[in-house]
Amino acid sequence: MSSDLVRLARSWLAQDPDPETRAELTALLDGGDADALRERFGAKLEFGTAGLRGELGAGPNRMNRVTVMRAAAGLARVLGPGRHVVIGYDARHKSDVFAHDTAAVLTGAGLRASVLPRPLPTPVLAFAVRHLGADAGVTVTASHNPPRDNGYKVYWNDGSQIVPPVDSEISAAIDAVGQVSGLPLGSPDDPAWATLGDDVVAAYLEAVTALPLGGARGLRVAYTPLHGVGGATLAGAFRAAGFEVPATVEAQAAPDPDFPTVAFPNPEEPGAMDLALELARSVGADIVLANDPDADRCAVGVPLPEGGYRMLTGDEVGALLGEHVIRQTSGDGRLVATTIVSSSLLGKIASGHGVRYAETLTGFKWIMKAGDGLVFGYEEALGYSVGADSGLPVHDKDGIGAALTVAGLAAQAKLDGRNLLDLLDDQARRYGLHATSQLSVRVDDLSLITGAMARLRATPPVKLGGREVESADDLSEGSAGLPPTDGLRYRLSGGARVVVRPSGTEPKLKCYLEVVVPVTGEVSDARAQAVQDLDALKADLSAALGL
Structure with a gap:
């Protein structure tokens, strides 16, 4: 085994505060497993506009406490002392630990940290950054990746994900961090470290229930959070908006980082929606809704005239929501946006209604930079940000707000004796x-x-x-x-x-x-x-x- 490889591993071991990854690394060293060590130390997770994402484990090419503490220290150096960072996390393995490590590093560096009260949807974190007037936000999540993954996503003071050159500045600052065992660390007793209460969740619910939902509420919904953190927040949003709380897939209702009922916890993957569709058939649902594990995406299914259900594509939902928002908002400066890989239909809808339209690179970080007056943005991978005349409450994709707005649109169609498929046919005839x-x-x-x-x-x-x-x-x-x-x-x-x-x-x-x-x-x-x-x-x- 290479002496350099052993040296890197032992140096990492000396600073690792996690007994699990220390045991993993010690076993690899004792067993002389050069291939496994090379996989962990031959490369590193690169910090970019998507932050960090990778498999859990020891070493710089894995998500672990050392990697996260280095990321937090890099962020602290870019922001500087006295700045305020809101921190959220999902229910994946180690997410809570990584969130609290981030707070410890930030407060130890002289920043203020506000940690969300429990595992919550990513859009709650994105909302909280602007709601609290913070300088940045961090959420620990790997979204819909496999169970062994986790990730680290950074938001700036506008409540949207970072874009260049901030990502490069943070990456360079991370590279300059020494051993994490030498970092000063704050504690939950520190006045600069706050654990937020449910008032921030209540503020988020108030914001999304003020979206253009329409007045109809008669709708039966089947729903799954896919073992993620969206269930309680979505139920609260439906209840606050006056909808009947959706029937939820029981086997997938509670957060579970192992995602035991699905091969991939992504509503786009084959088989992921089987239990939700089965529930929809049993309760006679008017629509099927699903969130991915961190609830920033929303999937929609509709009943077919011949029986059964069909999942709509992200582009179909984007076109329906886009035209709905345009019709429900006013003002000459409105803008709708999507990405270069999404359908061109939104551009034709915007033109038909005299509304400005923009195309961006893939990713919501770019959609949020499309321009002033943005009232709706979407990407084909089931991500939507729905706004009202007052603008967008969440400057990122929001699976809860999107689900509510789809429900309002479907309830009105049902009241009119129609459904979402009829609305899609209307668009096909027009455009x-x-x-x-x-x-x-x-x-x-x-x-x-x-x-x-x-x-x-x-x-x-x-x-x-x-x-x-x-x-x-x-x-x-x-x-x-x-x-x-x-x-x-x-x-x-x-x-x-x-x-x-x-x-x-x-x-x-x-x-x-x-x-x-x-x-x-x-x-x-x-x-x-x-x-x-x-x-x-x-x-x-x-x-x-x-x-």
Whole structure:
């Protein structure tokens, strides 16, 4: 075993305050497991605009107390003494420990820390930053990642996630941190360390129940928090808004960091919604709602005329919510925004209503920077921020506020003798049927993704799905005022579009496909045509990727 590897491991061991990771590392050293040590110490988790995210364990390439304390110390150096940071956390393994370590490091460095009272949805933290006038926020969560992961996300004083150059400044400050065993640490008894009460949750509920929900309330909802932290907050929001509290999947109602009933705790993954759909059938639900484990995303299912339920895509929900918000708000300066990988339909809706529209890079940190007057933003990965005339209560995606607004929209449709599918058909007739899909490839070796992107850049496709490629944008060079990002965008004949990019949080290559089919007869015919067109795109793109 390399002496350098042993030296790094022993140096880490000397500063690690966690008996679990100390035992893990000691066993690896005693057993001479060079491969396992190299995996933990041969690289490190990089701090970026998504913060940190990775598997729990010992070493710089894992999420652990040392990694978190270093991150907190870096944040403290960038902010400076006297600044105020709000800290939230979910119910994953070690989340509460990491949150309290963060508070200890920040208060030890002369900052003030306010910790949320218990595991709560990420949007509550994002709301609390602005509500309390804090300088920054931290939430400990890995969102919908597998059970062995955790993460660390930083918000700035505007209540939205950090963007460059702040991420680089924090990363450089983290690199300058020495042994964490030498950091001064505060304690919960310190006057600078506050544990918040339920008043901050009450303020959040008041804000989201003031969204444009409409007046109808007659709706039966089936819901799952997918073993996450959204259940109690969503129930409180529905109750405060005057809705019947949703029927909740009992086996998934309580927070559980092992997510025992699902392979992946992500409502987009196959099988994740099975229990919720089963509950919906048993109670005759008008809609199905789900949050991911930290409740910043919202999934929506609807009953089909022939029986059963269908999950709507993020783009379908985004189009419904976007037009609803536009209709329910007023003012000439309103702006709606989505990302370059989301459907182009929101732009047509905005144009039809005389409202400004913007496209951003992927991620809510960019949507929140779209411009003044933002009343609605969404991304196709089930993330939505719903606003009112007063603006956005949460400057990040908010699965609770979105669920409430969807419920209000569905209740009004039910009162009118209609449903969400009818509203989608209305949009298809007005703007053309915009159908989207994804081709997602998970890999064990990230070099496969690098190789696929290199092949596409070296030999761009000239035709996909029988459509001519009319233009190709290498987004790494920046495009249409957007900052550079690792991605490729192809505009095809007939209004179709393909975007290919590596995931920022998972070992995946993600391809986003869209076709636009004019509705000249039945909407169902246009939908059938769109399925064929998307299948053809997927087949050709798969061949071009070579994965």
